[in-house]
Amino acid sequence: MATTKDGFIGAGFNTVYVFAKNTSGVMVGSDTTEPTAGSSTGTSGLRVEGAMTVPAGLPDSDILDVLGDDEPTVQFDFGEPTLPSGILELAARNLYLEAMVQGTSVETTGNIKTGVLAPNTKQLADLAILFGRRAKTWSPGDRGVQKRELLFLPSVTLSPKGSADWTQRAHGPYRYSISMSKGNILPWGATFTQSGQGTDASALVPVEANYQYVANFFKGNGVNLTFNLSNTPVITDTTIVTTRVGTAAPVIVPSINYAISAGPNRITFTGGNAPANNAIVTVWIPVEVNNL
Numbered sequence: 087m088a089t090t091k092d093g094f095i096g097a098g099f100n101t102v103y104v105f106a107k108n109t110s111g112v113m114v115g116s117d118t119t120e121p122t123a124g125s126s127t128g129t130s131g132l133r134v135e136g137a138m139t140v141p142a143g144l145p146d147s148d149i150l151d152v153l154g155d156d157e158p159t160v161q162f163d164f165g166e167p168t169l170p171s172g173i174l175e176l177a178a179r180n181l182y183l184e185a186m187v188q189g190t191s192v193e194t195t196g197n198i199k200t201g202v203l204a205p206n207t208k209q210l211a212d213l214a215i216l217f218g219r220r221a222k223t224w225s226p227g228d229r230g231v232q233k234r235e236l237l238f239l240p241s242v243t244l245s246p247k248g249s250a251d252w253t254q255r256a257h258g259p260y261r262y263s264i265s266m267s268k269g270n271i272l273p274w275g276a277t278f279t280q281s282g283q284g285t286d287a288s289a290l291v292p293v294e295a296n297y298q299y300v301a302n303f304f305k306g307n308g309v310n311l312t313f314n315l316s317n318t319p320v321i322t323d324t325t326i327v328t329t330r331v332g333t334a335a336p337v338i339v340p341s342i343n344y345a346i347s348a349g350p351n352r353i354t355f356t357g358g359n360a361p362a363n364n365a366i367v368t369v370w371i372p373v374e375v376n377n378l
Contacts, residue, residue, distance in 0.1 A: 101218035124307030136177035240269025275328030275336035306361025
């Protein structure tokens, strides 16, 4: 296993969230349809379970032994001048993920859900992905403390990889090719700055944190002050909130302008600071993995 500069040892990625974007390139949840303005219930990213990432260039015919999340199972190729790429591998089919990546939908009739593969007019959607994995500190005097390593991909497309899953084989996963582009947005919505990170765009954004983060998305109407959260925050003062109208730069909301509560889980904007009309509100909530 590799150790990061600050002394973290990470296991394989075991948490994956995929986010759809609207026409302005802003993350809006698990569907390209924006949240309803003023509604107290928003959307969140699509959690993909049974997922792992594997090295780029793995042929469909190869069988990959599942190592478990105590072994690193991700590798990216940084060969210039190409961007890194990879493969997302699922143990089970996810109709909603397939709909997201192809620009289609899932039809429901009673208890039957119907998806589609290789549609006639496939339109690969611009997505963002947040990977998360367990980690431990490995620095002098602070070894063995639990941490999380997050990896944010601000702009990607996923494409179903072949049809090998229809054949009888020892290990038949569902694979998606990951094609990356460089984005200019940090995981929590702030924009890269030359003075801060030395770049205004990146394909991969590593993040070190104490907890896994989950994103909730709402849309302001200039009036509503309270919005319901999907998860219980572990600690409220590490929640990150941003607002964004149209293609304008995202704005991080000062913590003095909102309050986070657990049971019921909600965010309340204080002092009459209701999110502006049509503003996309993003709330990054720190959560315990076993509470996802």
